[in-house]
Amino acid sequence: GDVRIMWYSDGVEGEVMKDLVGRFMKENPGINVILDNVAYSVIKEQLPVQLEAGNGPDIARVTAIKDLSKHWLDLRPLVKDAKYWDDNFGLQADWMRPDGSKQISGFMTQITLTGGYANKTLFDQAGVSIPGPKATWEDWAAASKKVQESQQVPFAMAIDRSGHRITAPLLSYGANYIGEGGKPAPLDKGAKDYLTKFVGWAGDGTVSKDVWVSAAGSTYRAAADDFINGQLVFYYSGSWQVANLATKIGNNFDWVAVGSPCGPAACTGMPGGAALVAVKYTKNPKDVGVVMDWFAQEKIVKEFSERTLFLPGHKGVVDKGGLDFKSDNAQAKTALNVFVESTKTTSEAALKLPGWRWSDTVYAAIVTRIGQTLAGELKIDDAFVRIDADIAQKVKDAGQ
Amino acid sequence: MGEIKLTDVKKSFGAVTVLKDINLHIEDGEFVVFVGPSGCGKSTLLRTIAGLEKITGGEIAIDGKRVNDVTAADRGLAMVFQSYALYPHMSVRQNLAFGLENSNMPKAEITERINEAARMLEIEAYMDRRPGQLSGGQRQRVAIGRAIVRRPTAFLLDEPLSNLDAELRVSTRAELAALHVRLGSTMIYVTHDQVEAMTLAHRIVVMRAGTIEQVGTPLELYNKPANRFVAGFIGAPHMNFLKADVVAVSAGVVTLAFAGGYRGELQIGQAKLHVGEKVTVGVRPQHLIVSDDPQHPTVKIYLVEALGSETVVHGDLGGEKVLAVLPGQQRLNAGDTVRFDLSKPVLHVFDDNGLRLFTHPGQEG
Amino acid sequence: MGEIKLTDVKKSFGAVTVLKDINLHIEDGEFVVFVGPSGCGKSTLLRTIAGLEKITGGEIAIDGKRVNDVTAADRGLAMVFQSYALYPHMSVRQNLAFGLENSNMPKAEITERINEAARMLEIEAYMDRRPGQLSGGQRQRVAIGRAIVRRPTAFLLDEPLSNLDAELRVSTRAELAALHVRLGSTMIYVTHDQVEAMTLAHRIVVMRAGTIEQVGTPLELYNKPANRFVAGFIGAPHMNFLKADVVAVSAGVVTLAFAGGYRGELQIGQAKLHVGEKVTVGVRPQHLIVSDDPQHPTVKIYLVEALGSETVVHGDLGGEKVLAVLPGQQRLNAGDTVRFDLSKPVLHVFDDNGLRLFTHPGQEG
Amino acid sequence: MTTPSLSAILMAPVNAVMRMIDVPLRRLQKATGIGGMAAFFLAPNMLIFGVFVLLPLVINFVYSMTGGTAFFLSERDFIGGQQYSRLFQCQNYLDPMSCQEDAFWTAVGNTFWFVLLQVSLMILTALITALILNRELAARSFWRAVFFFPVLLSPVVVGLIWKWILQRQGLLNFGLYQFGLDPYTWLTDRNWTFAATIGVSLWAHMGFYALIILAGLQAIPKDLYEAAEMDGTKPARVFWRITLPLLAPNLLVVVVLALIKSVQVFDEIYVLTGGGPGTSTLFLTQYIYETGFASALRNPGLAAAASILMGGVLVVLTLIQLGIGKRGENKGKR
Amino acid sequence: MGKVARFILRRKGGQGWHWTDIVTWFWLVGGLIIMFGPAIWLVFSSLKTPAALAEFPPSILPYVTQQVTVEGHDKPLMLYNAKMPDGSTRVLAEVRRIGLVAQMVDPKAPAEIVRVNINDRTPVRTMSFATENYTQPFVHFDFLRYLWNSVFVTVVATLITLVVNSMAAFALSKYEFKGRSIAMLVILATLMVPLSVIMVPLYSIISTLGLFNSLWGVILPTVATPTGVFILRQYMLTIPDELIDAARMDKASEWQIYWRIVLPLTAPALAVLAIFSVVWRWNDFLWPLIVLSRRELYTLQVGLSIYSGELNVQWHFILAMTVVTMIPVVLVFIFLQRFITTGIAGTGLK
Ligand SMILES: Nc1ncnc2c1ncn2[C@@H]1O[C@H](COP(=O)(O)OP(=O)(O)OP(=O)(O)O)[C@@H](O)[C@H]1O
Ligand SMILES: Nc1ncnc2c1ncn2[C@@H]1O[C@H](COP(=O)(O)OP(=O)(O)OP(=O)(O)O)[C@@H](O)[C@H]1O
Ligand SMILES: [Mg+2]
């Protein structure tokens, strides 16, 4: 019968997917897969409503995988080889199933990892050497500041306006969000340390605050454009930017991915990604199982990753290595491989967060209040108080 | 078919009372003309009959059926609005056709009726123009046309000829009269034109300030006005009114002393008058005849209007304004003094309240 | 101050030519009346003088200055619109005050002028109403008031009295005449009313289909119409026209044979006529006198209209329609036959093209 | 000459249908009278309206009395006025930061100033534009299109265009740079950003209101202008004394709509500033949107309560305007 | 020419520049720059590559670096103006860049490698239109299907809106009945709440009625716009009641009055509403997004939205498609605005 996949795209993955779907249907004539491309906002805002109403597609590519986990279909009885799934997707399986269950909801179409990019040309021109793999955030701040001053670019560093992004350095500074009973803990010293530093850097112009003050609330904003235009020395974002940077920078300057700088506690990035999950309300679970199985095949995952320039979420693919990303931009390939490598240094704490139900709440509170602080509306200490209060309120609202 | 009966009809706009207890019975097929001073309520009365204004009291019955709550569309009348109210977005032809289309008349008949009306009103040349592209008189003719193509049981015409030239007015008037005869429909007609009122009406209704002053045939009103108001209103130029004192009363004859010293004897008929009473004597300007008799009162002329076929003389008779209409073109000038013979004309005598007491028949009857 | 000169003025609306080469010189302080059949271009001419319509040819000069490109606001005239064009959102008082406030007149004077106009037009009772709450005649009076309070150098009045009752019409007419004398402003006045035209005008301009047929004083037009059209247009009811053949011409006298066999001898004056020529003879209805003389032509009456002060008789004379206005109330009925004396009245003789050849003075001159 | 006949051909079937509809309607009219017809004319609109607009609104009200994160009423618990009292919980009503929902009060304050400035400027510019477009211009439809053009753009595109113009590396700064002036970070300066939100929303919607006014201007009978001209009226006075009062009914639409839309301003501002810098352009609708949908743990009840409050204020403001407008309305009647 | 100029520069009155003429031209020219300028820039931007879109300083026109094929190199090379140490400039093609030094060749003499500091070279740029922004989406998505859905939604919704709203406006402006002000008030009150707020309740209603994933689910909730009723009603208030009286005397039924008298006289306001309705429905995005989750039902705007991802928005496609989808509405506007001409309502009356 019909299997509908609700899909959003950041880049070419829609095209790739369309192609793959075509292939699938050729191989499985009985199943008609319809790919409904939608805006990300549909996934984020409409899909939850549809799901609550018991509507929705059969399969969806989603990011709020934990939040909505009660709507996902357990594929365990439907897939051909549950062990294959557990082996290869087990690491992230927890991110997408209700706490405490063993269900197989789907798999990650893409793993993302936060990380930094440096404008190599600027470094070269300034005659400053790029800090090494173990360099700390302070090292990076100092180095990029030097470059900035010598090259007269507006900013040294920028971090995307995103709680997820900023959580990486926080974790490196030893922050722990998860408190007793899985509830959010108040901001700890590690978190406060880095945030204080961050606000300080913004104050002295090391960090661009443009992107942070350019919105209210928890709105996501990327600082990529500044980096693309060579206005920025060091840019902390994530693996998904590689394709974007490759096309837009071209050979205007050289850039490199440098992984995540270190803090006192770790040198971790934050993982994340989007999952392809099956929806409980499908009329067609058998076919859904077939489709999921097909897309979860190692070779398909590999091909998909190579063509979309995504990091694969498939243990087999990662461990075997030898991913041949389909890009004619050498810098992009190098960068991707840097990210693939750094998945291995991701800290325990970082790996837990995507599967933690309150992580978005914490992210939102941090972004909202730190944004206000950078805009001069709050003092940093008030911001900490507010962040804790905001989180507490949300927990209360959720009736827990 | 077109009998209209108004019983105690009242109408106010907020605090303004416009119609006060109007009682009127219009027979089927009758031609009734409403006259009255500007603002006396003629149009309002017409609109209440049409069903366009809800009356605030009383009853309107058409053909014996109470229609207070029947909508205008269902009363089956046709109206020429004082303001024309042409449909600005339709051509003249469409304006005329609209009413007919509403009653699902066959196309051919519509065309025929429209053409007939257009011919009659001489608007054939403008059939495809919009009202905005017509002259005032042309618009008015379209408004008339829109009513007459309908051939309703009763027509309501609100000053339908006011913007037409004399020639057209005469011919249209004649056409309306002919139409009335042909269709046998009731016609209610508002006009300020004496000639129209006199020539068209079976009965004239004289209104004043929301009330009916008198109803009667044209000559009845002309010859036997119920009161001073009607006497003054019917006939153009209006009747002259002279104040007089009763100085002697004998069998059938009364002697009146006018301002300026002139005394006249009038045949009193059945009426009763007492010496010392004050009356008003009305005499029509057309009845005044210039006289050389030194007994007749002198009038000092202050304005002469030559109309070609007649001459209107404005004068002063013992402090009162008098108008005289003299035939032909007279060689009189402002400043001249003439005498008018007051013994020959028909004289209407009104009491203090304006009610007509009697009419002195005059010498030429 | 108010001299207006039109030279070869032309106006068309798209393909429709409304004014054709109008030449007219209006003196300062003159009272000119435009008459003509409905749709002949009177309003348009007024509007071009006002500056509301751009002319398509020719020149308009006010006080010797070409004003073709001067806006209406800067020409300094005042106008009474045929459609009133009252400001619907303003009270009567505000409507009147509006033009005065434009010229920054002191409040006190504005009030005074408004009150004066209101008194004169008898609209004092409605000063705070909106036009929508007024009767047709009341609106028209406000429209007149709006013009007269302005006291401009020239007034343009487009049928200003058409919706007033006889009484009010006479009084307003008189007020306008007085105003004209008092202010000395030029007045251009459009009317369909013969009496207004005859009594108010210094000069009457007779228009037909966008051209001027004749300009002259009222009595000039009445007594010496340039052509058949003017003769027919001036005077109400219109002049009777009878076809006749010239059967004999002798020194100063011509013998005409009318339809129906009657022959008459007319004093020809200087004019030249030939035997066999066809002419039209015009005679005013008021001039026809009933006669018993069997020589006089017989007229078969088909309609009698009693107006009270006079009686209009419609008859048929040898196949041609004749109207006669007889004084007083006559005892005539449709179907009767009477004879009219054609030897006594003034007779106008027109040639084939309608031009007047000569006027037979008649016996009463 | 061909156009009317063409339209006549096009209209013929429509007219035929209308005539067919007329037959039963005449019967209905006979049966119910004119008052019944009023109901008939109102019915379709009211039906659709009731189901798709009014009913959700009522449900929304119920929402505001419930708590939890679930979307559907059936799964939400009734908590009475708690959401409202939460919105109103402040230590000091003059300082939004002292309130529990500080973002709400910040948004209220921002919205207030925004509305005040934007609405007055909107009416002014729309009126001027309409007056100018109402003149006899050459290429009139082109000019109309010029001013109406931004209305055709989706809010997202509007926000984007202006972001590209105003951002640090935007067109405006590039222009300044070309003229040798220093670039400026317009969108991180609170005052400039606030002004920009007003400017951009004016830019985006002015054509909408100008068009309504334009239609209203066309409805004013020409003869009144002629009369005014004969009265020697100066253009400015014609405007104040003739145009404006006679425009009143249509102007009322513009004022009411401008006010309502201005309070509800969202999309283009969201793209342009996201509410920043800081919270200086955070407006009510964004607050509601984020609280109800976008934030990590949505709170539809709180969002509903805030929207009900906003609607309440708007109703009051509209009533006041209608009250004022009623007088104008009567004035405009012929 | 003189005639044209005179026509274009036609002024009030005729002679001299009235201050209103000056304001008019000031406003028009200003409007052209401010209102239309960004639009033109939008069109040019839609023809830029993603890289050019992100570029600073931005260019008005779409430029790309010129490329040449040079003997001995498979791929085309970028052309630069290079400043030579002696101060002269040469047009060179860049072979590769190593750090701060670019290795360049003269396309005419490809053998010799010239080393140039990267700061001493500026790209040679030519205008080039990235038409793939337009062609690609046509290939990707089912453009005709989306177009059809959009047209269907727009046309049907606009027609229903016009009919239903004008009927209501007629009742609310030309009849006196009990509850008239209440009805008006309720209609206005619902204007007050933005769609995003009532989205969830509305969604449940749509689901209940089985209109989910149906174009009618997109159409119906929008057709009873309070805005439309309000605009039409206020306009109808200016139509003289006397015309309706006249029609009643002409035995017109109320329906005929509505259809034959009131509607034609409301033409300018109807045109305004039609324009708005078309624009709104055509650009509608949020609501169709909720109701339509199936590709075959997408409208253009929904189809277009797929270029907005979580982390990345493909603006070049969005801009190009915006330009394409705008063309029909611009045409509709040009067509309909002609009906906003001098009102005729007044002229039928004395
Ligand atoms: N906009 C227009 N387009 C075409 N023809 C027009 C237009 N306006 C007026 N006309 C025509 O011009 C002629 C003159 O019109 P005008 O209003 O001047 O007549 P008028 O002499 O005032 O007539 P009336 O006595 O009926 O008011 C009429 O035949 C009329 O139909
Ligand atoms: N809406 C209204 N509100 C208040 N008064 C009104 C309204 N409409 C009419 N009137 C008044 O009612 C009276 C009668 O008006 P109507 O129109 O019936 O007069 P009319 O006899 O037709 O006068 P005319 O001969 O001037 O047309 C007038 O005095 C008028 O001022
Ligand atoms: Mg009247």
Ligand SMILES: [Mg+2]
């Ligand atoms: Mg006229």
